Amino acid sequence: MKKLKKLEPLGTESLVDKVETRLLMFFKENKLVPGDAIPKEIDFATSLGVSRTVVREALLRLRTLGLVESKKRRGMILKQPDIINNFARILDPTLLGEDTLKQLFELRLILEMGMADFLFENRNEEDLDELEKIVAAEEATDTHQIRFSLDKEIAFHGKLYQMSNNVTLQKFQDLLLPVFNYVYLKDTENTNLDDYHYSEGEFVSHRMLLETLREGTPETFRNAMRRHLEPHFDHALKTGGR
Amino acid sequence: MKKLKKLEPLGTESLVDKVETRLLMFFKENKLVPGDAIPKEIDFATSLGVSRTVVREALLRLRTLGLVESKKRRGMILKQPDIINNFARILDPTLLGEDTLKQLFELRLILEMGMADFLFENRNEEDLDELEKIVAAEEATDTHQIRFSLDKEIAFHGKLYQMSNNVTLQKFQDLLLPVFNYVYLKDTENTNLDDYHYSEGEFVSHRMLLETLREGTPETFRNAMRRHLEPHFDHALKTGGR
Structure with missing residues (x-):
């Protein structure tokens, strides 16, 4: 045959x-x-x-x-x-490809830069007091280290997302957190932690962001946030391979 | 019993x-x-x-x-x-609740405000020329109407997302488009279109955004974009019911 x-x-x-x-x-x-x-x-x-x-x-x-x-x-x-629940089930960083992880990391930077207007619209004394407590606790624990600390970031920035009063955004951030941690830990595995430094002199701390949120405008806040996120932007733009 | x-x-x-x-x-x-x-x-x-x-x-x-x-x-x-494919299957605006739709609409504003740094990092002559063509075509078709036009928005802003060089962000935007259209059409059904006006004198057009992208910095671009999105922000913040 x-x-x-x-x-x-x-x-x-x-x-x-x-x-x-x-x-x-x-x-x-x-x-x-x-x-x-x-x-x-x-x-x-x-x-x-x-x-x-x-x-x-x-x-x-x-x-x-x-x-x-x-x-x-x-x-x-x-x-x-439930769009968030669907997302949650598949967003395991160990299963996502290199490119997707990088893009999700960038997405976080974009979200934090973009949400200023909603923070100013919804800020109230109660929330600002809570942020104050978070910042005070930070300042009490570490003396003068400028280095990036993951836990501190999560407490402070998580509260900001909450203050945006946008539940979808907030849940989205909750989901993305493991991705950020994963990318961060992966990147710092090979690199010296000090590579994650502030490229220029001015350092915008959580304290300064809080003051800007109290006294400033969405515009001044965006500029402060950009400075605060400087090392992450440097990192994202550097590893672009674009 | x-x-x-x-x-x-x-x-x-x-x-x-x-x-x-x-x-x-x-x-x-x-x-x-x-x-x-x-x-x-x-x-x-x-x-x-x-x-x-x-x-x-x-x-x-x-x-x-x-x-x-x-x-x-x-x-x-x-x-x-494929996180985007999963999202795509469930993101039908007619099935989403009022709150979720509103939050996704806000998310769009946040993304457009936040992506400036990536646009500047990746801009090149070819992309800028293409934007130029989009703007020129706009200017040729309508004479002096300042009013919001959905198609023009999609062409111009869609190109910006593409220029971010972040495929996840871009696909996310593609998915969110029907949501924006839906929210926009729903809102304007009852309202007079003119309610979607520019609240203060200065109007930032696509042309001006393009010029800023050529000559400016991420910071000046964010400010220009904020002015450009003014009616949408007004709308989002007004209907907050927060």
């Missing part, structure tokens, strides 16, 4: 992909909103001309993504997806 | 949840990285003392999230998840 090329299986994978996409289109076209019931598995199977197994797998995916949920006696309904 | 409280079913849902979490912990503890093979369904079932069906569903979820994939003859292996 003539030697034949192997017949590749069609694969249910791609069919499930297609059904997933078609279901999403179907919801959209029918302008379904969270809370609306969706047709039964068997109805989808009949309409699409595919097996129930394929439809079931596609629906399971949508359930995994939090787009649909099963309700007792009501069948399946559309659900408002 | 005494009236008894209903015995609630344990639900396979929560068991699958637990198995999903345990599998993720298992990968982490064993420091598995993308490309590494993972144990078989049956082995997981035995170790965890649950049915194969439960393990299968948990693994299906991880496959949906892009964390594992099936390889011919190799069983399942860990995979580098």
